[in-house]
Amino acid sequence: MAKRSFLIPGVDKRLLIKDSLKTMPDVTRRRFIAGGASLGALTLLTGCDVVDSSSADALLAKVSKFNDAVQSFIFNPDALAPTFPESAITKPFPFNAYYDLDDAPEVDGKDWKLEVRGLVDNKKSWTLDELYKLPQFTQITRHICVEGWSAIGSWTGTPLRDFLKFVGADTRAKYVWFQCADKDGYNSPLDMRTALHPQTQMTFKYAGEILPRAYGFPMKIRVPTKLGFKNPKYVVSMEVTNDYKGGYWEDQGYNSFSGS
Amino acid sequence: MSSLRVTDEQVSTTPAKVIQPAWVRIMHWINALAMILMILSGWQIYNASPLFGFSFPRDYTLGGWLGGGLLWHFAAMWLLMVNGLAYLVTGFATGRFRKKLLPITASGVLHDVRAALTFKLGHDDLTVYNYVQRLLYAGIILVGVLIVLSGLGMWKPVQLYYLVMLFGDYPTARYVHFFCMAAICAFLVIHVLLALLVPKSLRAMIIGR
Numbered sequence: 414m415a416k417r418s419f420l421i422p423g424v425d426k427r428l429l430i431k432d433s434l435k436t437m438p439d440v441t442r443r444r445f446i447a448g449g450a451s452l453g454a455l456t457l458l459t460g461c462d463v464v465d466s467s468s469a470d471a472l473l474a475k476v477s478k479f480n481d482a483v484q485s486f487i488f489n490p491d492a493l494a495p496t497f498p499e500s501a502i503t504k505p506f507p508f509n510a511y512y513d514l515d516d517a518p519e520v521d522g523k524d525w526k527l528e529v530r531g532l533v534d535n536k537k538s539w540t541l542d543e544l545y546k547l548p549q550f551t552q553i554t555r556h557i558c559v560e561g562w563s564a565i566g567s568w569t570g571t572p573l574r575d576f577l578k579f580v581g582a583d584t585r586a587k588y589v590w591f592q593c594a595d596k597d598g599y600n601s602p603l604d605m606r607t608a609l610h611p612q613t614q615m616t617f618k619y620a621g622e623i624l625p626r627a628y629g630f631p632m633k634i635r636v637p638t639k640l641g642f643k644n645p646k647y648v649v650s651m652e653v654t655n656d657y658k659g660g661y662w663e664d665q666g667y668n669s670f671s672g673s
Numbered sequence: 674m675s676s677l678r679v680t681d682e683q684v685s686t687t688p689a690k691v692i693q694p695a696w697v698r699i700m701h702w703i704n705a706l707a708m709i710l711m712i713l714s715g716w717q718i719y720n721a722s723p724l725f726g727f728s729f730p731r732d733y734t735l736g737g738w739l740g741g742g743l744l745w746h747f748a749a750m751w752l753l754m755v756n757g758l759a760y761l762v763t764g765f766a767t768g769r770f771r772k773k774l775l776p777i778t779a780s781g782v783l784h785d786v787r788a789a790l791t792f793k794l795g796h797d798d799l800t801v802y803n804y805v806q807r808l809l810y811a812g813i814i815l816v817g818v819l820i821v822l823s824g825l826g827m828w829k830p831v832q833l834y835y836l837v838m839l840f841g842d843y844p845t846a847r848y849v850h851f852f853c854m855a856a857i858c859a860f861l862v863i864h865v866l867l868a869l870l871v872p873k874s875l876r877a878m879i880i881g882r
Contacts, residue, residue: 473741473744473745473748474744476744476747476748476751477744477747487829488832492831492832492834493831494830494831495831555843557843558722559739559743560718560721560739561722561724561847562722563843563844637831638831665740666741666743667740667743668743668744672831672832673829673831673832
């Protein structure tokens with residue numbers, strides 16, 4: 414067995430380095446390793462910082478879970494997001510993603526099919542033409558980004574709850590989990606109560622026109638009671654499930670419920 | 674706004690009475706910690722989408738990135754709100770607010786501001802707040818209430834839509850939240866500066882006497 418040495422009594426210094434690496438953003442981590450991660454380099458930081466940051470992270474993650482529960486508790490399934498007149502629409506409505514518009518998925522509407530999986534009676538995949546035949550409604554609501562900015566837009570489509578009932582989804586399940594065509598595989602879980610909210614919409618049009626590529630062609634899920642990052646675009650599949658499958662942003666630390 | 678005319682003799686002849694009761698001291702320091710966590714994590718969040726043409730220096734932000742800043746902000750908010758609510762309830766229930774902060778009269782404030790600016794405003798009796806203190810302490814409590822209400826409104830603009838309505842709309846609540854933060858920072862600078870100029874006030878906030 415390798416000999417262990419301790420900088421702080423009871424703390425293995427190799428574990429200390431490993432732990433502290435975890436708390437660094439990717440670029441910093443790579444630079445830190447490239448620059449020769451060593452205890453010498455580590456001692457530049459105070460021992461207190463190194464040890465505390467991982468325990469602080471654990472505590473923050475716990476509080477975020479608690480905040481999920483609080484938000485779920487105060488969520489009123491009948492409370493509607495405010496709607497606005499057409500004159501209030503933000504023009505141009507911003508394109509927003511973790512990539513540039515040039516890297517946005519280019520989905521061929523003719524080949525595309527929406528896959529429906531999990532706890533549903535009818536697992537048939539849906540073509541765009543079939544989806545377009547479902548009853549559609551328009552709503553003008555405020556999109557609020559996790560970054561703080563907001564913009565008002567007009568979205569048209571089918572209430573998700575109507576679709577879920579139509580395909581015989583088990584609405585007692587906990588989540589509807591969306592997978593999307595974004596690069597690096599965006600996905601996101603939506604709690605069932607929010608999925609059944611009257612304003613949660615399978616969106617096919619923006620401002621009365623077929624959803625453009627920038628806003629998520631061929632289908633977006635518009636959830637006015639969630640922050641923007643929980644509004645999937647370029648949707649490929651939906652799965653009704655009791656398992657928490659994580660999400661692109663949720664796994665990086667954004668609060669999972671992130672409700673409005 | 675303060676004077677250094679206090680002498681050792683006055684301190685030693687003053688009977689050792691409690692200037693700041695324990696509950697005030699405990700809540701004051703919990704609030705100080707919560708406020709600093711909220712401000713530094715709030716600056717991180719601000720930087721993700723600045724309202725104005727500047728960002729806060731990265732070294733003075735908490736969380737490393739937006740996601741980390743949000744985790745801190747929505748954790749420290751409980752500390753701030755629970756402590757703040759307990760402070761308000763105790764402050765009203767014990768009559769401390771009424772006794773210490775009232776009355777606030779325009780003539781009193783004018784008189785004390787003039788006295789402070791000419792370095793004639795004394796702090797002989799720390800148990801009695803002058804009019805400038807009363808105005809600032811009452812004002813900062815009000816700002817504290819506003820920043821929590823605007824923050825809650827932004828956190829839950831649908832479930833707590835009436836809070837957003839109170840400020841007009843969501844973007845306005847964001848500006849209110851920002852300017853309350855700015856007011857608290859300005860207060861903090863003056864408050865710390867004056868506490869250092871009158872060290873026995875700092876001592877009273879630590880050991881009570």
